Amino acid sequence: xxxxxxxxxxxxxxxxxxxxxxxxxxxxxxxxxxxxxxxxxxxxxxxxxxxxxxxxxxxxxxxxxxxxxxxxxxxxxxxxxxxx
Numbered sequence: 001x002x003x004x005x006x007x008x009x010x011x012x013x014x015x016x017x018x019x020x021x022x023x024x025x026x027x028x029x030x031x032x033x034x035x036x037x038x039x040x041x042x043x044x045x046x047x048x049x050x051x052x053x054x055x056x057x058x059x060x061x062x063x064x065x066x067x068x069x070x071x072x073x074x075x076x077x078x079x080x081x082x083x084x
Contacts, residue, residue, distance in 0.1 A: 011069050017082035022055040024048065032070040035081070038063065057083055 010027035024033065026048050035044040035055075043065075044055065065081045 011077075013067060013079065013081070016079075017084045018057055019084050020056065020058045022057055022081065024053040024055060026050050026053065028071065030071060032073075034068045034070065036066045036068065038065070 011031060012023075012025040014023050016022075027050060029050060030047065031049075032045070032047045033055075034042050036042050043060070046055075060083055062083050065083060067079050067081050068075055069077045069079075
């Protein structure tokens with residue numbers, strides 16, 4: 001999944017569906033990612049800088065999660081992540 005909001009925010013998240021490790025590529029500064037379960041409970045929250053990052057999802061149960069991308073405390077995008 002890749003999205004680009006104008007020239008401001010560029011984030012790539014893959015693979016989706018994911019088994020163990022979610023790869024995140026950030027091309028914009030001060031990006032905050034929040035991973036929530038289907039009850040809306042935030043289970044992972046991290047501010048990331050430009051570069052490639054790896055999130056381990058190994059300890060999470062299979063199911064559907066929502067990944068929110070925020071910049072300057074403003075939600076830019078929310079995408080569905082499927083954990084196998």
